Amino acid sequence: MHEFMKTYDICRDARLVRPQITQRVSQDARAVRPYTLKLCLIFLCIVHCASCIAQRSLREVTVIGRRPMREIGVQKTRFDSLALKENVALSMADVLTYNSGIFVKSYGRATLSTVAFRGTSPSHTQVTWNGLNINSPMLGMTDFSTIPSYFVDNASLLHGSSSVGETGGGLGGLVRLGTAADAPDGFHGQYVQGIGSFSTFDEYLRLTFHNERWTSSTRVVYSSSPNDYKYTNHDKKVNIYDDNHNIVGQYHPTERNVSGAFKDFHALQEVYYDDQNGNRLGLNAWYINSNRELPILTTDYADTDFDNRQREQTLRTVLSWGHNRGRGWNTDIRGGYVYTALAYDYKRAVGGEGPMAVMTRSRSYVNTFFGRAEGNIYTRDRRWLFTANISAHQNLVRAHDKNIVTTDGNDAIVGYDKGRIDLSGAVSAKWQPNSRLGMSVVLRREMSGTKWAPIIPAFFIDGVISRKGNVMARASVSRNYRFPSLNDMYFMPGGNPDLKSESGFSYDAGISFDIGRSHVYALSGSVTWFDSYIDDWILWLPTTKGFFSPRNVKEVHAYGIETKAELSVQLRSDLLLDLNGSLSWTPSVNRGEPMTEADKSVGKQLPYVPRTSASLTGRLTWRTWSFLYKWAHYSRRFTMSSNESTLTGHLPPYYMSNIVLGKKIALRNVGLDFKLAVNNLFNEDYLSVLSRPMPGINFELFIGISI
Numbered sequence: 001m002h003e004f005m006k007t008y009d010i011c012r013d014a015r016l017v018r019p020q021i022t023q024r025v026s027q028d029a030r031a032v033r034p035y036t037l038k039l040c041l042i043f044l045c046i047v048h049c050a051s052c053i054a055q056r057s058l059r060e061v062t063v064i065g066r067r068p069m070r071e072i073g074v075q076k077t078r079f080d081s082l083a084l085k086e087n088v089a090l091s092m093a094d095v096l097t098y099n100s101g102i103f104v105k106s107y108g109r110a111t112l113s114t115v116a117f118r119g120t121s122p123s124h125t126q127v128t129w130n131g132l133n134i135n136s137p138m139l140g141m142t143d144f145s146t147i148p149s150y151f152v153d154n155a156s157l158l159h160g161s162s163s164v165g166e167t168g169g170g171l172g173g174l175v176r177l178g179t180a181a182d183a184p185d186g187f188h189g190q191y192v193q194g195i196g197s198f199s200t201f202d203e204y205l206r207l208t209f210h211n212e213r214w215t216s217s218t219r220v221v222y223s224s225s226p227n228d229y230k231y232t233n234h235d236k237k238v239n240i241y242d243d244n245h246n247i248v249g250q251y252h253p254t255e256r257n258v259s260g261a262f263k264d265f266h267a268l269q270e271v272y273y274d275d276q277n278g279n280r281l282g283l284n285a286w287y288i289n290s291n292r293e294l295p296i297l298t299t300d301y302a303d304t305d306f307d308n309r310q311r312e313q314t315l316r317t318v319l320s321w322g323h324n325r326g327r328g329w330n331t332d333i334r335g336g337y338v339y340t341a342l343a344y345d346y347k348r349a350v351g352g353e354g355p356m357a358v359m360t361r362s363r364s365y366v367n368t369f370f371g372r373a374e375g376n377i378y379t380r381d382r383r384w385l386f387t388a389n390i391s392a393h394q395n396l397v398r399a400h401d402k403n404i405v406t407t408d409g410n411d412a413i414v415g416y417d418k419g420r421i422d423l424s425g426a427v428s429a430k431w432q433p434n435s436r437l438g439m440s441v442v443l444r445r446e447m448s449g450t451k452w453a454p455i456i457p458a459f460f461i462d463g464v465i466s467r468k469g470n471v472m473a474r475a476s477v478s479r480n481y482r483f484p485s486l487n488d489m490y491f492m493p494g495g496n497p498d499l500k501s502e503s504g505f506s507y508d509a510g511i512s513f514d515i516g517r518s519h520v521y522a523l524s525g526s527v528t529w530f531d532s533y534i535d536d537w538i539l540w541l542p543t544t545k546g547f548f549s550p551r552n553v554k555e556v557h558a559y560g561i562e563t564k565a566e567l568s569v570q571l572r573s574d575l576l577l578d579l580n581g582s583l584s585w586t587p588s589v590n591r592g593e594p595m596t597e598a599d600k601s602v603g604k605q606l607p608y609v610p611r612t613s614a615s616l617t618g619r620l621t622w623r624t625w626s627f628l629y630k631w632a633h634y635s636r637r638f639t640m641s642s643n644e645s646t647l648t649g650h651l652p653p654y655y656m657s658n659i660v661l662g663k664k665i666a667l668r669n670v671g672l673d674f675k676l677a678v679n680n681l682f683n684e685d686y687l688s689v690l691s692r693p694m695p696g697i698n699f700e701l702f703i704g705i706s707i
Contacts, residue, residue, distance in 0.1 A: 069378075069382075069385040069430045069432055069438065070376070070385065070387070070430070072430050072432070072438035072439065072440040072460055072461075072462055073162075073438065073439075073440055073460025073461055073462045073474045073475070073476050074158065074162040074165075074460070074474075075158070075159040075160060075161075075162045075474070075476070075508060075510065075528055075562075076156055076157065076158055076159070076162060077100055077156060077157040077159070077564065077582075078155075078156045079095060079099055079100075079155040079156065081153070082619070083095055083098075083099045083149075083617070084149045084150070084152055084153070084155060085149070085150060086149070086628070086660065087192075087194065087202075087660070087675055087677060087700065087702050088148070088150050088192045088194055088202045088203070088204040088221060088702065089194050089196065089200075089202045089223065089677075089700055089702075090148070090149040090150075091109075091113065091144060091145045091146070091147055091148060091149060092144045092147040092148075092149055092152060092155070092175075092177070093106055093113035093115070093144035093145050093147075094149065095149050095155070096115055096144065096175075097615065097632050097656075098615050098617055098630040098631070098632050098658070099580065099582075099615060099617060100157060100582055100615060101562055101563075101564070101582035101583055101584035101613050101614060101615060102115055102116065102117050102118075102157065102173075102584070102613070103115070103116045103586075103609065103610055103613055103634065104144070105122070105608060105688060105689065106145070106688045106689075107295075107688065107689050107692050108227075108257075108260070108295065108688075108692060108693075108694055108695070109145070109225075109227065109262075109695075110145060110223070110225070110227065110260075110262035110264060110292050111145060111260075111292065111294065111295070111692075112143050112145065113143060113144045113145040114141055114142070114143065114144065115142075115144055115175060116172060116609070117157075117159060117160070117170075117172030117173035118159065118160060118172050118173065118530055118532065118558055118560065118562075118584075118586055118588075119172075119532075119556075119558030119559075119560065119586040119587065119588025119606065119609050120171050120172035120532075120534070120556075120558060120588070121172075121606075122141040122142075123135075123139070123140040123141045123482070123485065123538075124169075124170065124171035124172040124482060124502075124534075125141065125142070125170065125172050125173060125174070125175060126163060126166075126167050126168075126169050126170040126173075126174045126175070127142040127174070127175045127176075127177070128166065128167065128174065128175075128176050128177065129177045129178065129286075129316065129318075130177075130178050130179060130284050130318045130320070130334070131178075131318065131320070131332075131334045131372050131391075132316065132318050132334070132336050132338070132370050132372075133167060133370075133391075133393060134316065134338070136340075136366070136485075137366060137368065137393075137395040137397055137420070137485065137486050138364060138366065138397055138399060138485060138486050138487045139485055139487055140482075140484075140485030140487070140488070142175075146264075146288060146290065146312070146314075147177070148221045148266055150204055150206075150219065150221060151179070151219060151221070151266060151268050151286070152177050152178070152179070153178065153179045153180035153182075154176075154177070154178040154179070154180060155175070155176070155177050155178075156175075156176050157173060157174070157175055157176075158170070158173055158174040158176060159173045159508070159528070159530070159562070160172070160173055160476070160478070160506045160508050160530055160532065161458050161460070161476040161477065161478035161480075161506045161507075161508060162174070162476070163480075164426070164442050164444055164456060164458040164478050164480060165387075165426065165428060165442050165458070167391070167424060168424050168444055168446045168453070168456060168480065168481060168482075169446075169480070169481070169482040169483065170480065171480050171482055171502065171504050171506070171532070171534055179217075179268070179270060179284060181215045181270070181272040181274075181280070181282065182215075183208040183209070183210040183215050183217060184208070184210060185210050185211065186209070186210065186211075187207070187208070187209050188207070188208045188209075188706070188707065189205075189206065189207050189208075189706070189707040190204075190205070190206045190704065190705070190706045190707070191203075191204070191205050191206075191704065191705050192204040192205075192673075192702055192703070192704040192705075193702070193703050193704075194700055194701065194702045194703075195700070195701050196225075196677075196698065196699060196700035196701070197229070197695075197698035197699050197700070198225055198226060198227055198228055198229050198695070198698065199225060199226050200223070200224070200225035200227070200700070201222075201223070201224050201225065202221070202222075202223045202700075202702075203220075203221070203222045203223075204219070204220070204221050205218075205219070205220045206218065206219045206220075212274075212276065213273060213274055213275065213276065214271075214272070214273055214274075215270075215271070215272040215273075215274075216270070216271050216272075217268075217269075217270040218267075218268070218269055218270075219266075219267070219268040220265075220266070220267050220268075221264070221265070221266040221267075222263075222264070222265050222266075223262070223263070223264045224261075224262065224263045224264070225261065225262060226260070226261045227257060227260035227261055227262060227295075228256050228257050228258070228260060228261075229256070229257050229260075229695040229696070229698065230254055230255070230256055230257075230696070231254070231255060231256075231257065231685075231693035231694070231695070231696065232252050232253075232254055232255075232685060233252055233253055233254070233255045233298045233693070234252050234298070234685075235298040235299045235691060236252060236253055236255075236298070236301070237250045237251070237252060237253075238250065238251055238252075238253050255298075257295050257296075257693060257695070258295065258296045259293040259294065259295055259296050259306065259307075259308050260293055260294075260295040261292075261293045262290070262291070262292040262293065263290070263291045263292075264288075264289075264290045264291075264292070265288070265289040265290070266286070266287070266288055267286070267287045268284070268285070268286045268287075269283075269284075269285045270282070270283065270284050270285075271283045278323055278324045278325055279321070279322070279323050280320075280321070280322045280323075280324075281319075281320070281321055282318075282319070282320040282321075282322075283317070283318070283319055283320075284316075284317065284318040284320075285315070285316070285317045286314075286315070286316045286317075287313075287314070287315050288312060288313065288314040288315075289312075289313050290310075290311065290312040290313075291309070291311050292309070292310050292311075293307075293308060293309050293310075294308040294309070294310060295308075295692065295693075296308070297691040297692070298691045298692075298693055299691050302348075304348055304349045305348070305349040305356070306346070306347060306348040306349065306356075307345065307346070307347040307348075307356065308345075308346050308347075309344070309345050309346075310342070310343070310344045311342070311343040311344075312340065312341070312342050312343075313339075313340070313341045314338070314339065314340045314341075315337075315338065315339045315340075316336070316338050317336050317337050317338070318334055318335075318336040318370075319334065319335050319336060320332065320333065320334045320335075321333045321334075328377065328378065329375065329376065329377035329378070330375065330376055330377075331373075331374070331375045332372075332373070332374045332375070333372070333373045333374075334370075334371070334372045334373075335370060335371045335372075336369075336370040336371075337367075337368065337369055337370065338366070338367070338368040338370065339365075339366070339367055339368075340364075340365070340366040341363075341364070341365050341366075342362075342363070342364040342365075342366075343362070343363055343364075344360060344361075344362040345358070345360065345361055345362075346358075346359045346360040347359065360401065361401070361402045362399075362400070362401045362402075363399075363400050363402065364397070364398070364399040364400075365397070365398045365399075366395065366396070366397050367395075367396040367397075368393055368394065368395050368396070369393070369394040370391070370392070370393050370394075371391065371392045372389065372390070372391040372392075373389065373390055373391075374387070374388070374389035374390075375387070375388055375389075376388075382432075383431065383432055383433060384429065384430065384431055384432075385429075385430040385432075386427075386428070386429055386430075387426075387427070387428045387430075388425075388426070388427045388428075389425065389426055390423075390424070390425035390426075391423070391424050391425070392421065392422070392423050392424075393421070393422045394419070394420075394421045395419065395420050395421070395422065395486070396418075396419045397416070397417070397418055397419070397420075397486050398415070398416075398417045399415045399416055399417075399486075399487075399491075400414065400415035401414045401415055401492075414492045414493065415492055416486070416490035416491070416492055416495070418486055418490050420448060420449045420486065421447075421448075421449070422446070422447070422448050422483070423446065423447040423448075424444065424445075424446045424447075425444065425445055425446075426442055426443065426444035426445075426456075427442075427443055428440060428441060428442040428443070429441050435464070436463050436464040437461075437462075437463045437464075438461070438462050438463070439459075439460065439461045440458075440459070440460040440461075441457075441458070441459055441460075442456075442457070442458040442459075442460075442478075443455055443456070443457055443458075444456040444457075444458070446481065446483075448483035448501075449483075451483070451501070453481040453483070453501060454479075454481070456478070456479055456480055456481060457478065457479060458476065458477070458478035458479075459476065459477055459478070460474070460475075460476045461474065461475055461476070462474035462475075465511075469513045469514075469515050470512075470513055470514040470515065471511060471512070471513045472511065472512050472513070473509075473510070473511050474509070474510060474511075474512075475507075475508065475509035475510075476506075476507070476508055476509075477505070477506070477507050478505070478506050479503065479504070479505050479506075480503070480504055480506065481501045481502065481503045482501060482502045482503075483501050484496075484499040484501070484502075484538060484550070488538055488550045493545075493547045493549075494540070494543070494547045494548050494549040494550070495549070495550070496549055496550050496551065499538060499550060499551075499552060500536045500552050501536065502534060502535070502536050502537060502538060502552075503534070503535050503536060504532050504533055504534035504535065505532065505533050506530065506531070506532040507530065507531045507532070508528055508529060508530040508531070509528070509529055510526055510527055510528030510529060510562075511526065511527055512524070512525065512526035512527075513525060513526075519570055520569075520570055521567070521568060521569045521570065522566075522567070522568045523565075523566070523567050523568075524565070524566050525563070525564060525565035525566070526562075526563065526564050526565075527561065527562075527563050528561065528562045528563075529559075529560075529561055530558075530559060530560060530561075530562065531558075531559040532557075532558045532559065533555070533556070533557055533558075534554075534555070534556045534558065535555050536552035536554075536555075537552070537553065537554035537555065537556050537592075538550050538551070538552060538553075539551060539553050539554055541553065541595075553592060553595060554590050554591075554592040555590070555591045555592040556588060556589065556590060556591065556592075556606065557588075557589050557591045558586065558587070558588040558589075559586075559587060560584060560585045560586040560587055561584070561585045562582070562583075562584050563582065563583045563584075564581070564582045565579075565580075565581050565582075566578075566579070566580050566581075567579040567580075574622060574623050575620075575621070575622050576620075576621045576622075577618070577619070577620055577621075578617075578618070578619040578620075578621075579616070579617070579618050579619075580616070580617045580618075581614070581615065581616045581617075582614065582615050582616075583612070583613075583614045584612065584613050584614070585611060585612050586609065586610070586611060586612075586613070587605065587611055588605060588606045588609045589603060589604065589605060589606070590602055590603065590604055590606060590641065591603070600641070600642035600643075600644075601641035601642055601643075604638075604641060604642060604643040605638055605643055606641070607637070607638050607639055607640060607641055608637050608638070608639065608689075609637065610634040610635040610636070610637050610653075611635050611636075612633070612634075612635040613632075613633065613634050613635070614631075614632070614633045615630075615631065615632045615633070616629075616630075616631040616632075617629065617630050617631075624663060624664040624665065624666075625661075625662065625663055626660075626661075626662040626663075626664075627659070627660070627661055627662075628659065628660040628661075628662070629657070629658075629659050630657070630658040630659070630660075631655065631656065631657050631658075632655075632656045633653065633654070633655045633656070634653060634654060634688075635653045636650055636651065636652060636653050637650065637651045638650045638651075639651060639690045648690060651687050651688075651689075651690060652686075652687075654684055654686035654687075655684065656680060656684060656686070657680070657681040657682055657684075658677065658678065658679045658680070658681060659677070659678050659681055660675055660676070660677045660678075661675065661676045662674065662675045662676075663675075669707065670705060670706065670707055671704075671705070671706040672703075672704065672705060672706075673702075673703070673704035673705075673706070674701075674702070674703055674704075675700075675701070675702040675704075676699070676700070676701055676702075677699065677700040677701075677702070678697065678698075678699055679695075679697070679698050679699070679700070680694075680695065680696055680697045680698060681697065682697075683696045683697040684696075
């Protein structure tokens with residue numbers, strides 16, 4: 001009989017701690033024979049350390065349950081609904097910044113925000129939404145500022161090797177996003193109005209209907225703002241003169257964020273049908289219409305009118321069928337279509353005034369057809385679980401940069417028109433011989449265009465070291481590959497169709513624990529060590545012809561430690577405290593050969609990769625009141641591969657603090673929700689990206705009505 005002790009989950013609405021029978025375990029390790037000995041040695045060391053910890057653990061309540069075999073060995077971070085539904089102004093970039101230890105590189109609200117795991121680049125992070133890979137086939141990454149957190153019901157991170165069971169290419173990891181069919185019976189409505197600094201307005205509407213067979217959900221978000229906040233420009237100095245026109249001093253001027261306005265509209269329609277016989281049909285359709293100006297750089301001294309604007313229209317659709325036979329076998333089949341139209345225009349007035357000269361007029365169109373099938377089956381004794389999945393993405397991309405520079409009156413068109421099919425399939429076997437031990441093997445194979453990657457193996461192992469304290473050790477080893485993006489190969493000018501796939505070996509090992517006392521507290525935590533080697537890292541470098549071109553130039557060694565901890569304390573019957581913290585130490589070093597005698601990048605930290613990042617959230621709930629404190633930190637980031645500490649060669653570390661005060665009022669058929677948010681509480685003067693200023697202290701007020 002497969003039994004083991006599990007953790008505690010906080011039932012926030014009831015304000016008590018209850019035993020939870022589910023478990024958060026992990027499932028990564030690869031059957032790569034030369035590395036098996038190294039993995040076993042690591043695992044044995046962790047077993048010894050975990051045993052010592054277990055002997056000193058606090059009192060806990062023993063709960064009997066069955067281990068989830070699908071997550072054997074997986075390094076996973078889940079986000080609860082309170083973090084996702086904090087307020088309608090948040091994007092997933094904000095959620096990840098304050099609720100995880102991964103690095104979020106942001107240019108500010110409504111501008112590009114990318115995510116990087118474990119010292120890798122944003123293109124090494126895979127992102128799925130309801131099973132659909134939403135990484136741009138052109139750029140190979142996802143802009144998280146375009147994902148409203150209110151459009152996500154389930155969010156989790158799969159670190160490193162753990163992503164191999166879901167998809168390939170995640171050399172850093174996978175961000176998995178999804179929506180849920182759950183809704184209360186009958187008709188329900190929710191409307192939230194947000195008003196913030198810089199004339200910012202956020203509106204959210206949701207209508208749901210649910211009965212025994214049908215579920216319908218409609219969500220709409222609209223955000224707009226001139227976004228013209230003030231900031232101190234440290235890249236400029238203004239002289240102070242005396243009466244004789246002698247310079248007697250200097251100061252940094254205060255300027256406005258010129259050309260930073262945005263208008264974002266999102267609509268999500270979902271329909272589900274359950275025949276009450278194990279079959280469920282679903283339709284998800286998500287439409288985006290975005291019009292954003294790109295702010296001026298702090299180093300731009302030109303005093304001329306300009307228009308720097310990006311527009312996007314995207315439609316993502318997923319049609320799904322799921323068949324659940326309970327303890328036997330389950331099947332999930334999905335198909336979908338994605339259309340994206342991107343337009344970027346840059347115009348500038350000639351001579352300070354007069355007509356605008358068109359510098360850039362870029363148009364890109366992406367059509368993606370998607371299909372995925374997945375199935376799993378258990379043996380009768382529930383000791384074995386076999387799974388298989390296969391997916392296909394047909395990408396059709398047309399990207400052009402139309403510059404009106406020809407003398408014959410025609411546009412000079414530079415770009416590419418390409419199609420590529422990406423195939424990915426995996427099989428896995430998970431074995432749980434007893435309630436303490438679990439092992440898993442995954443084999444994945446991928447194709448992009450006409451090129452096949454070698455078989456991608458992964459091996460995972462975990463075990464319950466001590467029932468007292470629910471102490472668990474886990475480890476994994478894997479290999480992974482990432483194909484170049486279409487821009488890497490075909491962008492004009494500079495694309496390189498001869499690029500090789502990036503490849504890497506990853507190892508990780510860690511321990512976790514869960515302890516608690518019913519109605520008193522719940523405490524859980526984990527520490528994970530990881531080590532990865534990535535070969536043929538793709539980097540865009542300048543050429544003698546005056547443009548940049550990508551090449552396989554680097555060998556990167558990324559390693560470090562990730563820690564997480566959660567604490568929930570029932571201070572009184574009506575007073576609950578939740579704390580959630582994370583800390584990551586991620587050296588990511590270039591180990592390649594110098595490209596020239598002047599190349600100083602070898603042995604140095606990669607640009608824009610902080611060595612340490614941390615986050616902390618604290619939530620205090622008292623009756624119908626709540627107070628939330630959020631804190632995030634990134635260490636110094638270098639902007640140059642030589643790691644020079646010049647004025648523009650690095651960005652100083654910063655610490656960000658936000659608070660939110662909330663109040664709920666329950667009437668007979670209506671619920672009211674009031675929230676006041678203060679962002680950048682201590683008016684931090686900071687930069688996330690060089691020459692891109694960020695706002696100081698600012699405020700937002702949200703009023704929600706639920707019917």
